[in-house]
Amino acid sequence: MAGQLTTLDAGFLQLEDTNPHVSLAIGGVAVLAGPPPEFSALLDTIGTRLLANPRATQVLRTHPLDLTAPEWADDPAFDLTHHVRRSALPNPGDDAALYAEVATIMERRLDRGRPLWECWVIEGLTEDRWALLIKVHHALADGISASNLLSGLCDDTDVASFATAIGAAKHPRARAGFRLPSLNPLDWIGDSLRFSAGAGKVALRVAGGAAELTAGLLHPAAPSALNGPVGDLRRYGSAVVKLRDVEETAHTLGTTVNDVALAAVTDSYRAALLRRGLKPRPDSLRTLVPVSVRAPDAMDVPDNRVSLMLPLLPVDVADPLQRLRAVHERLTAAKSSGQRQAGSMMLWASNLIPFPVTAWTVRLLSRLPQRSVVTVVTNVPGPRQPVTMMGHKVLRLLPIPPIAAGFRTGIAVFSYADELTFGLLVDFDAAPDVHELTTGIERGVQRLHRLAKAGGRSRRKGDLLLLSSG
Structure with a gap:
């Protein structure tokens, strides 16, 4: 190969x-x-x-x-x-x-x-x-x-x-006569030729998504120790929660598992900013969220098949339920805005440009200071059942993300059997509180789970039911 x-x-x-x-x-x-x-x-x-x-x-x-x-x-x-x-x-x-x-x-x-x-x-x-x-x-x-x-x-x-369960894998493009949109730009071109009425909508969505990605990359984040130059030493930590608790929370509150995970990350980063004596602002935590565009028949191909979204996580929101609602709304808006399609289109189009041009452009851009995106949070699916290696039971699987380009912290979220594990790789000097970051994520999940259970029992109106309808 x-x-x-x-x-x-x-x-x-x-x-x-x-x-x-x-x-x-x-x-x-x-x-x-x-x-x-x-x-x-x-x-x-x-x-x-x-x-x-x-x-x-x-x-x-x-x-x-x-x-x-x-x-x-x-x-x-x-x-x-x-x-x-x-x-x-x-x-x-x-x-x-x-x-x-x-x-x-x-x-x-x-x-x-x-x-x-x-x-x-x-x-x-x-x-x-x-x-x-x-x-x-x-x-x-x-x-x-x-x-x-x-x-x-x-x-x-x-x-x-x-x-x-990822979007690119679980939906066939045609089902009962209804054609779902593809993240493969070649498919969009074919669709546009066959369905001229839909071509304009596709183009508008891609253009809108590209504009949002560009604006996000050009708007500097609020200054903090969480972004800036990366040193040569690292710290690692992990947070482990019950997948069932996350699923129950998402189901009760009308969101997704990914929303709950990102809300818990937001909770932890909010606490980190407060520990540093900083006021969490609406623009404090723009986050790169990779989105898989890997089709079911390419699961074993060793390469990169991702697009991206750049949501601002609401660290400025103090109430946990309102914070989860804001995460849900922002992720929903990013998904519908065309950011994923625009990112996929740009990566596809870059392969058509002579390689020397793209190589030197990437090298030039990567040398410029990156001040807009603070962290990366990537979700990696794992085995649904416990597995063994060489006859030994695998007790836990821990993911390890990269950090670079001004990201001083990176988070990978990994689902394995009945656990959801958050692996954090951080710059040694910029994030000495990696243990507080991991315990903050665990605490954030537990807090949302308690609120979801309490709301499910009481069935009262208010923030909880408003969230479920949001």
């Missing part, structure tokens, strides 16, 4: 090149019941399962002056032992020690002279546990395809995934 990188894939390389302190790798950690197998057995299993993906043994071939896009090529000197490594936690080997090790591993850049992935076996966890960390460059995979790499190590690769 050789081939050239898309503009988006190559853009992650160029973005990394602009800042020596940035590593644009993403990852995931599986916490497993122990003790771990012998390392030789681990090496054999990882080699058998992970190397089934062709990208695992391919390297990037670049061209002078970026005259053409980088391409994947087989690595004749591939050595599995360069990529599978061992680490042992210092005493006491608790979750805090695991998170510190994760941060240290993610600080270091992947060697571009080798295939762009690593697998770390982490031993010494308390409660008879061990961990397996998969680290891949963002140029190779987005969140869903990276999750599939991790799932490929599981004993049962046919476990149902929450990925079937």
Whole structure:
């Protein structure tokens, strides 16, 4: 499976090149019941399962002056032992020690002279546990395809995934004679030719979405320590909540699981601004929300297939219910405004421009100070049922997002079995309160769940019922 990188894939390389302190790798950690197998057995299993993906043994071939896009090529000197490594936690080997090790591993850049992935076996966890960390460059995979790499190590690769619930995967484009809009720009062109009346609406939506994205990128966020230059050290933390609580809250309050997750993130960031002595403002937390445009038949393709939205999360709203309502309304407005379609159209169109032009444009723009977007929150679907690896039960799956381009904090939200896990990677100096950020997210979910249960019992009119109708 050789081939050239898309503009988006190559853009992650160029973005990394602009800042020596940035590593644009993403990852995931599986916490497993122990003790771990012998390392030789681990090496054999990882080699058998992970190397089934062709990208695992391919390297990037670049061209002078970026005259053409980088391409994947087989690595004749591939050595599995360069990529599978061992680490042992210092005493006491608790979750805090695991998170510190994760941060240290993610600080270091992947060697571009080798295939762009690593697998770390982490031993010494308390409660008879061990961990397996998969680290891949963002140029190779987005969140869903990276999750599939991790799932490929599981004993049962046919476990149902929450990925079937994402918008691009769960809706066929035609159902009972009704044609749903596609996020593939080639489909829009075909639709426009066949249905001229709809072409104008599509064009207006894309134009409106493009205008909103441009305005969001040009409007600076309120100054805070949450955005600015990124250093070379990281901290990592996680928040874990019951998926059932989030689903019940969303159902009772008439929103979505993603709305509740983002409202909890907003709650935590509001508290962080207040701890720093800053007044939360309406423009304090513009957030990049990646949107998957991956079709069901491309779930296993190792590349990036995302668009984006840029909502302002309402950290200025003090009331939790009103804050959730504002998140729901803003996400609904962003979805209907054409931001996703505009982002997808722009990425598609960039692949038609000669690569030297896009490469140097991306490199130039990425060197400019980015002051509008404060953080990124990405939602990655995982297995619906508990899984095992090499006969060991996977107790927990932790996602690891990247940070770059003025984002000093990044959040990945991962659904696994009955848990929803928030993984936070933050700049070491800019966000020393990563523990407060994670506990703030857990507290935000719990608060909304309590309010939802209380409102469901009382059935009283007021903010709750107003929210349900919003």
